[in-house]
Amino acid sequence: MMRGWETGLLINPGPFMPSLPESTPLHLFVADEDPSIRRACCEIARMEGMVAHEADLCARSRELLLARGADAVLVDEKIATGAGCVVLEELRRMRPDLAVVWMTSASTVQLAIEALRFGASDYLVKPFTAEELAVVLRRLARRRNLDTASRGLRERLRAGQGNMLGQSPEMEKVFRILGRVAQSTHPVLILGESGTGKELVARAIHANGPGAGKPFVPVDCGSLAPTLIESELFGHVKGAFTGAHRPSDGLLVAAGSGTVFLDEIAELPLELQAKLLRALQEKEVRPLGGSHAVPIRARVLAATHQDLAGMVEQGKFRRDLYFRLNVVKLTLPALRERKEDIPLLAAHFLERNSREMAREFRLSAETLAFLAEYAWPGNVRELSNAIDRACNLCSGATIEMGEMTTSIRDSWMQARASQEPARDQTGWTATVETLAEMEKRAILTTLDQVHGDKMLAARLLDIGKTTLYRKLKEYGLTS
Numbered sequence: 001m002m003r004g005w006e007t008g009l010l011i012n013p014g015p016f017m018p019s020l021p022e023s024t025p026l027h028l029f030v031a032d033e034d035p036s037i038r039r040a041c042c043e044i045a046r047m048e049g050m051v052a053h054e055a056d057l058c059a060r061s062r063e064l065l066l067a068r069g070a071d072a073v074l075v076d077e078k079i080a081t082g083a084g085c086v087v088l089e090e091l092r093r094m095r096p097d098l099a100v101v102w103m104t105s106a107s108t109v110q111l112a113i114e115a116l117r118f119g120a121s122d123y124l125v126k127p128f129t130a131e132e133l134a135v136v137l138r139r140l141a142r143r144r145n146l147d148t149a150s151r152g153l154r155e156r157l158r159a160g161q162g163n164m165l166g167q168s169p170e171m172e173k174v175f176r177i178l179g180r181v182a183q184s185t186h187p188v189l190i191l192g193e194s195g196t197g198k199e200l201v202a203r204a205i206h207a208n209g210p211g212a213g214k215p216f217v218p219v220d221c222g223s224l225a226p227t228l229i230e231s232e233l234f235g236h237v238k239g240a241f242t243g244a245h246r247p248s249d250g251l252l253v254a255a256g257s258g259t260v261f262l263d264e265i266a267e268l269p270l271e272l273q274a275k276l277l278r279a280l281q282e283k284e285v286r287p288l289g290g291s292h293a294v295p296i297r298a299r300v301l302a303a304t305h306q307d308l309a310g311m312v313e314q315g316k317f318r319r320d321l322y323f324r325l326n327v328v329k330l331t332l333p334a335l336r337e338r339k340e341d342i343p344l345l346a347a348h349f350l351e352r353n354s355r356e357m358a359r360e361f362r363l364s365a366e367t368l369a370f371l372a373e374y375a376w377p378g379n380v381r382e383l384s385n386a387i388d389r390a391c392n393l394c395s396g397a398t399i400e401m402g403e404m405t406t407s408i409r410d411s412w413m414q415a416r417a418s419q420e421p422a423r424d425q426t427g428w429t430a431t432v433e434t435l436a437e438m439e440k441r442a443i444l445t446t447l448d449q450v451h452g453d454k455m456l457a458a459r460l461l462d463i464g465k466t467t468l469y470r471k472l473k474e475y476g477l478t479s
Helices: 035-047 059-069 083-096 108-119 128-157 169-181 198-207 224-236 270-283 308-313 319-325 339-357 365-373 377-391 406-419 433-448 454-461 465-474
Strands: 027-031 051-055 070-076 098-105 122-125 189-190 216-220 261-262 297-304 328-331
Touching: 027 035, 035 051, 035 070, 035 128, 035 189, 059 098, 059 198, 128 216, 128 261, 169 198, 189 198, 198 216, 198 261, 198 297, 216 224, 216 465, 270 319, 308 319, 339 365, 339 454, 365 406, 365 454, 433 465, 454 465
Parallel strands: 027 051, 027 070, 070 098, 098 122, 189 297, 189 328, 216 261, 261 297
Antiparallel strands: none
């Protein structure tokens, strides 16, 4: 057994906590002036199922770290704050996801702050026990696994899996948060206007979380009478009310370790808010008319299009329940706030209709311009419905403005009219855009909307790829 004063570690021969299972082991490098400390740390890391190497952060060691794909570096502060600091900064630039854990001999809050300020992921105070090191290493492994899972989820969402599409900065932020919260079991409060896809987000969280494969139970809190909601959520015993001929578990129990999605949570009556709060706090429910509590394991996600914080201030929603549900808040952007996603969404809805109806559909340049300019008060749901309707009404392959609903066309025309320049006494506007200028504007706007994807732009504009390249050459925009 190694002695603490020789290694800087206080070795406790007691049993280790079981290590976190991993698909691929974490690669750890240990940098310390004392070879015995390096060996001890590597030994403990290997006992945790990791691949561990000794390092001194010289040029050769740095090349080794990069070549072997280090996930984390356990480094003594004397090395990290000296010449090795430059090496660490270079490694972090080349490997932004590299985790750095400082080993220090001074136990102060200021040191911890300094370590974190220098980019450390964690720190250890010498002499530390094997168990303390093991806990930090497990934390690194768990964080690495979470980051890997989050990146995978973000890529799947970005590719449109789960019917969530978007490349805008606003949607990238949503995907980033989704990638994090999906891995936990904490409540999530999903906010956003009607039609932004709150239930899609809830389903994505469920499908990529620990309860995937278990039931996903949506509950519309605004569509049922209070007595029915209470029975639906919490269950009832036989004879609890007229018509209760048999007992019911309630959805919070029946979901098992799945997910219960409380849509329009703002509509839940105050008296039921108190009962829901107790259920979330105590992890159990008492069925209507019952005398015994029943444990629950389901994850709860909630959503609303209303200003829940404002309702709390007005006394219309319980403050304690708001904070209980608002462990993580995810606000979905309105479609008008991410207009660069409209061509991508439109192409997705067109492809869906083409597949279902066994017909090819395209958008005319005027229709595409309309889609990009319209405010879409009903958000993605309104866009989806508008394209579905247009595809059903369209007699040919190209969807013209005439296939759009009258209310949408009128709203768009009114908005365009309000932006038109004033006419002179002859009735003509001061400036008239030629057909060539209109064509150029439509092409350049479409390319901008689809982030330069020429194939997608040509399909949306209903022109051939060769024609698009020829036009771009005329505009002097070929590269």
